[in-house]
Amino acid sequence: MEDNHMEENEQKLEKEVAPALIAVHPNQLSVTVSIGSDLRVFNLHDGSGAKLLDENGGHKDSIRAIRYSKSGRFFVSAGDDKLVKFWDTNSWHCFCSxxxxxxxxxxxxxxxxMFVCFADKFGMVYVVDIRDYNYENQGSVNKKAVPILSHYCSIITRLEFSPDGKYIVTADRDFKIRVTVFPKEPVNGAHEIQSFCLGHTEFVSCIAFVSSQDCAQGLLVSGSGDSTVRLWDYAxxxxxxxxxxxxxxxxxNSNQGQEEMVPAVTDLCAASxxxxxxxxxxxxxxxxxxSCNLSARTLSIAKVVAVKGETFIPTSIGASFSIPLLxxxxxxxxxxxxxxxxxxxxRVISGFGSNQSEPVSHETSVLEDTEIPGGEPLLQELQGKLSIGEEAFSTAAEAVKTAMRNLLIKKNYSAERREVRKKGRNDKKNQSPA
Known part of the structure; x- marks a missing residue:
């Protein structure tokens, strides 16, 4: 009985809190925020919130990943309800689940x-082939996902395609970053490993590519629970x-002999x-x-842009390709x-990713709410409320921090506890007796 209670508490800790996420259309035509199972879209072109159309009623549990396609023609969301949903960004109709x-x-x-990949909590990566589907069609279709690679029983925290499309990069909670050759026919599996980027001492929480016209292949940056950001020649x-x-x-912070609390890097975003x-x-x-110097292959601290007047600790960040706003x-x-x-x-920061002809310290600033594109209507649509109490966000920041560490920091169990956990696994419970 006690073991079952412990198991329930562990699962509750992992599922309890999901961070709010943000994604920006590549040309900043729209901005999307997800929080819990809510997906909120503001159309900057006509200055109004978008109405999402889904015959199945949208997501039923917390959304864990959102992404616009490179052209911005479609959008994908996925999460704890085990659903991956595809949305046409012209009509915001869900054309595929x-x-x-x-x-x-x-x-x-x-x-x-042509392809969408997603990872699950058990370390499997799947691919969905959408080459043969016209996602502007008002009908909907259910497609099947095909497994292409895996990290052995390790939660995959982030997926990214390299700028040249040759590789798919996967990061996990076991400190690993795997670079895999993405084949022409990925539905047959992705079996060729190019490299492993090893060096982090805690879970890898996020990855991003930095590239320019002079460096099309780009370099990889990674953030971790070890409170470092690392720059890699990933190939x-x-x-x-x-x-x-x-x-x-x-x-x-050092707590008088107690274990030092190291703040995790929660998200990365590279300027275009x-x-x-x-x-x-x-x-x-x-x-x-x-500041990233692609020629010298170095990273250096440019500055900290502080949000004054309120407790604002971002849970997610994003930018478009064309407009220098974060x-x-x-x-x-x-x-x-x-x-x-x-x-x-x-919140929005200006001067992110513009041509840096002047020192960065003179070009970046936190915009006032009245200066944000879309203004009050956008904030009303994406926030749920314009005025939010200070104490509420302090509580939320701590809740996200605790949930992230509970989910991603590996737990040490005795042999007896491991056996109890195996017996309580859902996939074991659902198996019919032979």
Whole structure:
């Protein structure tokens, strides 16, 4: 009885809180925020919220991954309800739903928009072939996903396609980054491993590519629970540079002999010109900007852009390809209004990714709410409420931090506890007796 109770508590901790996420259309035609099972879209072209059309009623549990395709013609969302949904961004009609065997943790869309890959909590990566489907059609279709690769029983935290489309990169909670050759026919499996980028000492929470016209293949940056951001030549598994962002931000705390609390990097976003990398860090009320020199293959701290006047610790960040704005959101699936509306907070930083002819410190600033594209209507649509209490967001920040560590930091179990957990696994319970 006690073991069952412990198991229930562990599962509750992992599922309890999901961070708010943000994604920006490549040409900044729309901005999407997900919080809990809510998917909120604001159309900047006509200045209004988009109405999502889904015959199956949308997501039923927390959304864990959202992504626009490279052209912005379609959008994909996935999460704890084991559903991967495809949306046409002209009509915001859900034209395809794919069922995953396990909860989805991350997704990526190939640069040619022919394939969508997603990862589940058990470390499997699947591919959906959408070459033969006209996603502007108002009908809907159910497609099947095909497994193509796996990390051995390790939660995959992030998927990304390389800028040239040759590789798919997967990061996991066991400190690994795997670079796999993405084949012409991935439905037959992706079996050729190019490299492993090894060096982090805690879970890898996020990855992103930095590239420019002079460096089309680009380099890889990764963030981790070890409070570092690392720069890689991913094709040759070479570690080029390391930034200890937690120490530089002054966030490392020592509790009188107790274990040092290291703030995790929660998200990364690279500017379209490859000059800057924005870093979201637990406990940092704002964003750290790293300057990336692709020629010298170095990372350096450019500045910390602080959000003043409120506790704003981003849970997700994003940017478009064409406009030098960094969009940030803070929120958690546990943060409710009195009418049960899920609450989020959106902020924007200007000067992200413009040609850096002047020092970065003179070009970046946090926009006031009245200066944000879309203004008050956008905030009303994406946040759920314009005025949100300070205490609520402080609570949300701690809840997200706890949930992330419970999910991604590996737990040490005795042999007896491992056997109990095996017996309680859902896939074992659902098996019919032989």
């Amino acid at each position: 794919v069922v995953s065997e396990k909860r989805v943790t991350s997704l990526a869309i190939s640069n040619d928009e 040759s598994d070479t570690l080029l540079d390391t930034c200890d962002v937690g120490a530089k931000a002054g966030l490392l 010109d490859g000059s800057l990398v924005a870093v979201a860090i637990q406990s940092l009320p704002g964003i750290m900007l790293l 969009w940030m959101v803070m929120g958690a699936s546990s943060l409710h209004n009195t009418d049960s509306t899920l609450l989020a907070r959106v």
